[in-house]
Amino acid sequence: MSCNTQDLVIEQGKTFSRVVRWETGPVVYVPITAITQAAPAVVTATAHGIPAGWRVALLSVKGMAQINAANMPPRTADYHKATVVDPNTVSFNDINSLGYSPYTSGGVLAYNTPAPLTGYTAAMSIKDKIGGTELLRLDTTPSGRIVIDSTGMTITLTVDAVTTAGITWNTGVYDLKLISASGVATELLAGSVTVDPGVTTT
Secondary structure (H helix, E strand, O other), X not given: OOOEEOOEEEEOOOOEEEEEOOEEEEEEEEXXXXXXXXXXXXXXXXXOOOOOOOEEEEEOOEOOHHHOOOOOOOOXXXXXXXXXXXXXXXXXXXXXXXXXXXXXXXXXXXXXXXXXXXXXXXXXXXXXXXXXXXXXXXXXXXXXXXEEEOOOOEEEEEEOHHHHHOOOOOEEEEEEEEEOOOOOEEEEEEEEEEEEOOOOOO
């Protein structure tokens, strides 16, 4: 998998938290059997296997064509964050299908395969420039600010408010790497970091 670019903003004096999900191939296609005309839209897809919060696109739906992704293959704007209702049902809080045409048949839920996180550790370094001085480090040591949930398929980055209040720099660059049990490192995210001084501190 190629590294994704994602710029981060840390608000000074406030807790920074970001949930990251590691998507890989192949794309999974799950047949849809029903979609409600409701807010939020609720989709029935037997044994969908979608983790909570995962990005999902809806393709080739008949009847309720308004719900389909606008592009093929889907682009970022075509994906919706899934809320798992049960093993056969998901809802999409950002889709109001009350005014859509009734679902008649067909369609699939399409999502990228979740990478298995068991045995992985993670490290994130923020530097003043590429190859420069490290300004802040996050990792999966007990107090390292990164938590990997191999069941929920999430990687959570957290920097507490006391630490962000003490930041004396304005901008930086970062990368987030996942390291397998055998020592293979994968760069998952990279980009810039901007510190927002904000107005109110905790």
